[in-house]
Amino acid sequence: MTAAAAPQIHALAPAALALHDVVKTYDLEGILVQALRGVSFSVAHNEYVAIMGPSGSGKSTMMNLIGCLDVPTSGRYLIDGVDVSGLDDDALADIRNRKIGFVFQTFNLIPRADVFKNVELPLVYAGIHSAKRRRLAEEAIEKVGLTDRMRHKPNELSGGQRQRVAIARALVNNPAILLADEPTGNLDTRTGEEILEVFDQLHAAGNTIIMVTHEDDVARRARRIVRLRDGLMESDLPTSEDRARSPLAPPPASRLPAASDAAGSTLAAAAGA
Amino acid sequence: MLRRGQDTIEAVRIAVGAIRANTARGVLTTLGIVIGVLGVITTMTAANGLANNFRESVSALGTDVVYVSRMPWIMRGNFFDFRNRPPVSLREVERLASRLPSAAAINPTTHTQRNVKYASETIDNVDVIGTTDKQMLVSTSVPEAGRFLTPFDVQANRRVCVIGSEIRTRLFAGADPLNKEMKIGRATFRVIGVMEKQGSAGFFGGPDFDSQVFVPITTFAKTFGGAQRNIDIAVKAPPAMTVADFEYEVVGEMRKVRKLAPGEKDDFSINKMDSLLEMFNNVMGVVLLIGIVITGISLFVGGVGVMNIMFVSVTERTREIGIRKALGARKRAILVQFLFESAAICLIGGLMGLLLAVGVTEIINRMLMPASISPGIVVVALLVSSLTGVAAGVVPAYRASRLDPIDALRYE
Secondary structure (H helix, E strand, C coil): CHHHHHHHHHHCCCEEEEEEEEEEEEEECCEEEEEEEEEEEEEECCCEEEEECCCCCCHHHHHHHHCCCCCCCEEEEEECCEECCCCCHHHHHHHHHHHEEEECCCCCCCCCCCHHHHHHHHHHHCCCCHHHHHHHHHHHHHHCCCHHHCCCCHHHCCHHHHHHHHHHHHHCCCCCEEEEECCCCCCCHHHHHHHHHHHHHHHHCCCCEEEECCCHHHHCCCCEEEEEECCEEEEEEEHHHHHHHCCCCCCHHHCHHHHHHHHHCCHHHHHHC | CHHHHHHHHHHHHHHHHHHHHCHHHHHHHCHHHHHHHHHHHHHHHHHHHHHHHHHHHHHHHCCCEEEEECCCCCCCCCCHHHHCCCCCCHHHHHHHHHHCCCCCEEEEEEEEEEEEEECCEEEEEEEEEEECCCHHHHCCCCEEEECCCCHHHHHCCCCEEEECHHHHHHHHCCCCCCCCEEEECCEEEEEEEEECCCCCCHHHCCCCHHHEEEEEHHHHHHHHCCCCCCCEEEEECCCCCCHHHHHHHHHHHHHHHHCCCCCCCCCCEEEEHHHHHHHHHHHHHHHHHHHHHHHHHHHHHHHHHHHHHHHHHHHHCHHHHHHHHHCCCCHHHHHHHHHHHHHHHHHHHHHHHHHHHHHHHHHHHHHCCCCCCCHHHHHHHHHHHHHHHHHHHHHHHHHHHCCCHHHHHHCC
16 A cells, blocks of 8 residues: 555655644543544645545544644644644644634635635734734735725625635635635535635645545545545545546546646636636 | 734724624613613712702801700700700800800801791791801801991891892892892891802701891890890801810800709700711712612613623624634633623713713703712713623623634534
8 A cells, every 4th residue: 555655755845734643532421432543644835635534534523633623632743843732722722823724614704804804813813913914914815816805795705705715814824734624615616616726826836735625526636635534544645546546536637727727827817717 | 912902902893893783782782781870970970969069058157166056956866855955045155255265256146937028029937047247257158249247237236137149039039139128027127238159958958048037136136036045156166276176165164154063964065067067978878879779780780781692792603703713813812802892882881871961960950959970970980881891791701712613613
C-alpha cells in the first residue's frame, strides 16, 4: 500500500498541521463512542487536501479537531508547529483566529452585519485597529470580487456570493490553513464550480486548503485525498492514484480543461462570471 | 490593552445593532426600567423639593433661636402630662429677660385666629400674631414692602399690622395694601408692611408663614384679650455661644422663673427649628423609603424582564455566537457583548424614564412646588439603570460565553 509513503514525502516540507495518533472519544450518556481511533497524518504548506468518508467515519470530528473547535482525547495535534492538544478555550480561540480560516457549508455569515463587517470580524477579535482592519478587509473582499457588494447584507446576496464572502472572511487573517466543510454542499452545480475555481486560485496563490466533503468529484479537485472509515484512516493518496482506485470516478479529462482555464484568469474575473 | 478596547467598541456596535433590530421588543422590555427610573427620579426630586421648601420656610424661625413655650411643637408621650402646664405669661417673659442679659434678643409672641376683611374680601381663621419689633432680630423673614413694627408701634398700642404675602394676594388682589385699613376680627388696623414670601411648611402641619398677620403684642392684648393668653418666647443665642449650650442656660433660668425644685420636671418646653427639621426628616425618611421600595420593586421586575429577553436573545443568536467563537472570539468577548447589550437596553429604558421624569417634574413644578432634577439624580438614575442591565445580563451573557462552539454552530 502506497499510503504509508505519503506522510514521508510531506515530512520534508515544514508541516502546516500534523496529527499524531489522534484519538477522540465521546461520552454519550455513559456510553463511550470512539469517533477517531488513532489517526496520524500531516499536511505541508500549500497542499490541497480533501478529507472524505461516509457518515459516521469521523469526518466531522476530524474537521472539528483540525479547526481547533475541539481537542483530541489523546494524541498530539500540531498546527504550524504549535501543539494545541492541551490548550484551554481562550487559547484555542486565539489559534482559530490566527491560524485557521473557516468556510462552512451553510456560509455562517452574521445576518445583521454587511459584507464588510462580516469580513472584518476576525480582525476585530485579533485586536487590530480599525484603519488596518479596513484595509485588510477591503483587500480580502477584492480578492473574491465583491468590492461592489461591500455594504450589502448577506440576505441580499446569492449563495455563491455568500460563500465568497465567507472565503474572504476566512482569508482576511492570512491563516495557515483554509478549512472548508462541504463548501459546495448548499450550492447548485454551476455555482459550486465557481467556488471550487476560487479554491483552485487560492491554492495556486500559495494557500493551504483542507476540504471536508463526501462528494467524489469535489474531492478530486484537491491534490491529495484522505479517506476515513470507522474512525481510522482508510487511505491517504495523491488524487491521481485515488481516482484510479475508485470505480465510480468520472473520466479525468472532463474537468482538467476547466480548471486550467480558471487558473489563467484572475479571481475577480472568476467571481464575476 | 488594544484587544480589550476593540472588544468593547465592537460590543457597543453589536449591542446597538441588536437593539435596533428588535426595537419594539426592546422598548416593551424596558417598561419596568422606565417606571423604575421614573420612580427614582421623581421620588428624589420630590423629596428634594419638599426638603428645600420646608427648610426655606422654617429658616424664618432662625437656627440660633430657642422658643420657650407651654407646649412642645411636636407632642410625644401622654397629652395629659402637658395639659396642666401653666401658660407662659408676659410677667414671666420680663423675668426671664432680666435673667438672660446675654441673650442677643428676646421676643414674646402670642397668637389667635380671626377673620380678616378688606373691602368685600374675607379670609376666615387667619393666624393673628401679637409680636414686637424684636421679631426682626430673631427671624430671617423681612418685609418686602413697607416696614415692620417699630418700638413705638408696640409702646403706643398702635392699630397697625404687617401682613403675609398670601394675605396680600387673597385680600388685596393686586392693589397696593400699604396704608389701607383692614378688619381683623371687629377691629380696624392699618397695613404698614407686607412680608416677603416664605413658602409653606403647611404640608406637614407646620405653620403657614405666608398667611399670617402681625400686630403689636400690646395692641393684641387690648383688642383680642390677652391677660390669660399663652405666650411663646423666642430667645436668640448670643453670637459667641452654641445654641445647645444656650438652651441649657435658658432652661435653667426658666426653671428659676417658675421656681421649680431640683427634682421636678420642666413645666414648659423648649422648641427649636431643629426639632421641626427632625420631624420633617422623619416624615421624609418614610416617604423616601416607600419611594425606594417601589422603585426597587419595579427595577427588579424590569431587570427580570430584561434578563428574560436576554435569554431569548442568546438562544436566538446561538449560531451567531458559534460563528463568532469559530472566528476567534474569546469567552470574555462574548460575555462583554451580551453584557453591553443588556446594559444598553436598560440605559435606553433609563433615558426614557428620565424624559418622563422631566415631564413629571415640570408638572410638579407648575402645580405643587418648585422642583428641579439635579444632575446628581440624573447620574444616579442612569447608573442605576445600567447597573440593573449589567446585573440582568450576567447570567444570560455568562451562558452565551460558555457555549460550545461546535454545538452552537450546529444549532438551527
